[in-house]
Amino acid sequence: MIKNYRKWFLARVKRAIYDFGMIENGDRVVVAFSGGKDSVTLLYALKLISRFLPVKFELETIFVKTGWPMDVQVLEEFCRSINVPFHIVETEIAKIVFEERDGGSPCAICSHLRRGALHTKALELGCNKVALGHHLDDVIETFFLSMIYTGQMKVFSPSTFLDRTGLTMIRPLVYLAAEEVMSFLQSEKLPFIANPCPVNGHTHREVVKEFLLDLVQRFPDFKARFLNSLQTFDQENLWPEVRPRGRRK
Numbered sequence: 001m002i003k004n005y006r007k008w009f010l011a012r013v014k015r016a017i018y019d020f021g022m023i024e025n026g027d028r029v030v031v032a033f034s035g036g037k038d039s040v041t042l043l044y045a046l047k048l049i050s051r052f053l054p055v056k057f058e059l060e061t062i063f064v065k066t067g068w069p070m071d072v073q074v075l076e077e078f079c080r081s082i083n084v085p086f087h088i089v090e091t092e093i094a095k096i097v098f099e100e101r102d103g104g105s106p107c108a109i110c111s112h113l114r115r116g117a118l119h120t121k122a123l124e125l126g127c128n129k130v131a132l133g134h135h136l137d138d139v140i141e142t143f144f145l146s147m148i149y150t151g152q153m154k155v156f157s158p159s160t161f162l163d164r165t166g167l168t169m170i171r172p173l174v175y176l177a178a179e180e181v182m183s184f185l186q187s188e189k190l191p192f193i194a195n196p197c198p199v200n201g202h203t204h205r206e207v208v209k210e211f212l213l214d215l216v217q218r219f220p221d222f223k224a225r226f227l228n229s230l231q232t233f234d235q236e237n238l239w240p241e242v243r244p245r246g247r248r249k
């Protein structure tokens with residue numbers, strides 16, 4: 001393990017914040033807080049960084065309760081211990097997705113409804129940035145999910161401004177792989193709760209996760225190389241756009 005892991009980890013988070021201009025003076029940043037490994041790590045890393053980053057920003061958290069039974073006391077206590085306000089939004093997302101859904105993917109509908117609840121509460125709290133716990137593995141998986149299942153080459157951006165709400169989504173963990181996030185969580189002894197959703201672990205994403213695991217076993221530097229490819233992407237090295245052909249007369 002790297003000698004001063006905390007320092008190394010926070011430097012990677014700071015680098016992403018700086019490279020993509022994620023946080024500015026006076027920002028009110030709300031961490032989308034599922035209580036899982038990634039968002040717990042994100043919250044703690046942002047809290048530590050807020051002490052020595054030259055820009056001053058405020059932190060809040062929002063936990064969207066989807067309706068599955070969960071004990072969130074440990075999350076509340078954790079937020080209290082680091083002095084960050086914890087907000088819960090009660091929803092009936094689980095019921096809507098599993099009892100009232102009329103077609104469509106449960107994950108897509110859940111994610112859409114969660115986002116709606118999260119953004120509404122963020123605006124109510126007067127926040128302008130929403131921080132999400134996506135890391136480098138999520139970037140890579142999303143890229144392959146999109147390519148394999150929809151035939152499109154695309155990936156989410158580290159920072160996205162949403163016209164409709166005026167909120168900016170930021171992902172400060174994009175330079176860190178899942179195992180690096182896990183090491184930070186363990187070395188800092190942070191608490192987390194398991195995702196209670198019954199389809200968790202049984203989605204297309206799991207197929208891509210396995211594929212990524214195989215790739216990393218064969219090519220240990222794969223994740224770093226993927227990140228480098230995204231950062232040095234050159235349109236010239238890809239095909240030009242082919243316009244759809246008009247109908248033949």
Ligand SMILES: Nc1ncnc2c1ncn2[C@@H]1O[C@H](COP(=O)(O)OP(=O)(O)OP(=O)(O)O)[C@@H](O)[C@H]1O
Binds near residue numbers: 032064065118132133
């Ligand atoms: N119920 C929720 N309430 C608030 N934010 C959420 C919730 N679920 C997910 N998020 C946010 O969306 C991000 C991506 O969600 P996803 O469902 O992919 O979780 P994940 O990759 O398992 O992350 P985590 O370990 O933080 O749960 C999370 O890191 C978190 O920031």
